[in-house]
Amino acid sequence: MHPLFHYVNKYTVISEEDFKVFISYFTPRRIRKKQYLLEEGEISKHIAFITKGSMRQYYTDEKGIEHIVNLYIENWWVCDRESFAMGTPSIYSIDAWEHCEVLLISKENTLKLRSQCPAFNELFLRLDELNTIATQRRITYSISFTAEIRFKYFIDNYPYFVDRFPQHVIASYLGITKDTLSRIRNKIIKQRFF
Template identity: 55%
Template sequence: MHQAFFDYLIKFGSEPLSEDQKALLRQVFLPSRLRKKQFLLQEGEQQKYFAFIVKGAMRMYMVDDKGIEHIVRLGVEGWWMGDRESWAMLTPSLYHIDAWENCDLLLITREDALNMMKQVPAFGEMARQLDERNNIANNRRLTSAISGNADKRYIDFCECYPELLQRFPQHIIASYLGVNKDTLSRVKRQHYRK
């Protein structure tokens, strides 16, 4: 499992990982498996480990007072999953995170991640770039939610995350986009007619 992470991490460094760096990373990343529908995190728990998805698909969501799920994030291989606020602030999470498919994960604690940023330059560079990308993606999603109609949100989603269209069913994608599944069906029909 670790080799998949090494292959991912090398994209962020200017030099190959040394054997010592690989050994350090093997020590701090704990391999884990989740079965479909098994939780990584439940509302009210503190996010102790952030997860790198080696294999599988996951979702992060909240449940409102009416019992309706609202998807906040989706993730597949080569993506990270976790509640950043809970992990960074050591607070109870507002979210649930579960496996949509069977998942192989590598888990890391906040303390170990901070140490790896200092000891493995590629890890530090990865964290910096991911923070930038995450901020940009969040701003785009917020702007789209505020000003974009359902059609625009769906087109943006298809352009930014084509790999997610094949992995998640329509009702999950609809929730992520903040529309109901009937609206998404209509938007998709109009989109494919064009």
């Protein structure tokens, strides 16, 4: 069965028959490594569900420095939520860190599916709750805790990112320098093994 079927059934219940209708609203797409799903200045017209690969969402400041806002891997939804909901140009770029396979759903199809499929509506409500919780937690950790505590939280809650993204990407996501992250990693490794 399709990975999205298993994903949806983690949060709600959908029959195989209903899933056939559900999946018909999505369009499969392959995105090469370093290819954009969304470029800064574009309006986000789709939500993507990753079935293979990884992506990153980032903001580029006036000095040309990239600041990682989100990281994504298989079974994660990808979108600039503000641009998608408001129809405004995005301040972010989203690109493929690895070769990706995604399922895209347009805003129009999202609205249709939400009105026609209770499971999809329930899924989106649950995902909104989880996203709000994760965002609040990330803000709290960013403004209240040391770099070491932020990194420990990151590896405890997102261990699968550590092998998928290099240190400089993780450091940017955590809002610290690569050197600081390297120092923290070495300290943690020493504490755990000595």
